[in-house]
Amino acid sequence: NAGVTQTPKFQVLKTGQSMTLQCAQDMNHNSMYWYRQDPGMGLRLIYYSASEGTTDKGEVPNGYNVSRLNKREFSLRLESAAPSQTSVYFCASSVGLRPTYEQYFGPGTRLTVT
Amino acid sequence: DAKTTQPNSMESNEEEPVHLPCNHSTISGTDYIHWYRQLPSQGPEYVIHGLTSNVNNRMASLAIAEDRKSSTLILHRATLRDAAVYYCILRDVQRDDYKLSFGAGTTVTVRA
Numbered sequence: 607n608a609g610v611t612q613t614p615k616f617q618v619l620k621t622g623q624s625m626t627l628q629c630a631q632d633m634n635h636n637s638m639y640w641y642r643q644d645p646g647m648g649l650r651l652i653y654y655s656a657s658e659g660t661t662d663k664g665e666v667p668n669g670y671n672v673s674r675l676n677k678r679e680f681s682l683r684l685e686s687a688a689p690s691q692t693s694v695y696f697c698a699s700s701v702g703l704r705p706t707y708e709q710y711f712g713p714g715t716r717l718t719v720t
Numbered sequence: 721d722a723k724t725t726q727p728n729s730m731e732s733n734e735e736e737p738v739h740l741p742c743n744h745s746t747i748s749g750t751d752y753i754h755w756y757r758q759l760p761s762q763g764p765e766y767v768i769h770g771l772t773s774n775v776n777n778r779m780a781s782l783a784i785a786e787d788r789k790s791s792t793l794i795l796h797r798a799t800l801r802d803a804a805v806y807y808c809i810l811r812d813v814q815r816d817d818y819k820l821s822f823g824a825g826t827t828v829t830v831r832a
Contacts, residue, residue, distance in 0.1 A: 610763075639819070641820070647824070648822045648823065648824075649764070649820055649821060649822045650821075651819040651820075654818065654819070656788070656818075664819060665819070666743065669802070688804065691796075696763050696764070698763075698801040698820075703816065704811060704813065704816070704818075705752055705754075705811030705813050705816065705817045706752060706811075706813060706820065707730075708766035709766065709820060710766065711763030712763055712766045713762060713763050713793065714761075715761050715790070
C-alpha cells in the first residue's frame with residue numbers, strides 16, 4: 607500500500623518547456639487535488655477532482671491543466687513553463703470532498719523553471 | 721473566515737510530551753479543528769481532527785476547550801521523527817471547505 611505516489615521527484619525546466627506531473631493513489635479515494643507550496647505563501651490549491659470524470663479550478667489554476675485519467679490517477683500539465691511556476695507541487699487524495707475527510711499527500715515534485 | 725493562531729516554535733526533549741496550543745476565538749459551530757504536520761522535505765501529513773469532544777488516535781490526542789475557542793495537540797512521547805511544522809486549521813462543513821490552507825504553523829524541535 608504505497609498511498610499517494612508522485613513522479614518525478616525533481617525537475618528542471620527551461621522557460622517555455624512543457625511537462626506533466628504524474629500522481630497516483632491506491633486507497634480507492636474519490637477525490638484528488640493538486641497544490642503548490644511556496645515559501646511564505648503556504649499551500650495553494652491549483653485544481654481538484656471531486657470524483658472520476660470531473661475536474662475544477664482551485665485558487666491558482668492559470669498556466670496549468672489537469673486530467674483525471676481514471677479513479678487512481680490525476681495528472682498536472684504545465685504547457686509553457688514560467689519562472690513563477692518554480693515551486694514544490696503536492697498531489698493529495700481523500701475519500702470525498704467533505705471537510706470531515708482527511709487528505710493524504712504525496713512526497714512532492716520539486717520544480718525549478720529557469 | 722475563522723482563523724487560527726499558533727506559536728512560531730516549540731522545543732521538546734525526546735520521550736517527553738509536547739503540548740501544541742492553537743487559538744481560534746472566532747470559530748463557528750460548523751468548523752472542524754484539523755491538525756496536519758509537515759516533516760522536512762516531505763508532504764503534509766494528517767494528524768487528527770475533531771469537532772467538540774477530545775479525540776485520540778495512534779499519533780496524538782486532541783484536547784478541545786469547552787467553549788471551542790482553543791485546542792491543544794498532544795504528542796505523548798516525542799521522538800526525533802516528530803520534528804516538523806504543525807498546522808492547526810479550521811474546516812467548515814457548512815461552507816464545504818474542501819481545500820486545505822495552512823498558516824505559518826508551529827515548528828517543533830525535538831532534542832535527543
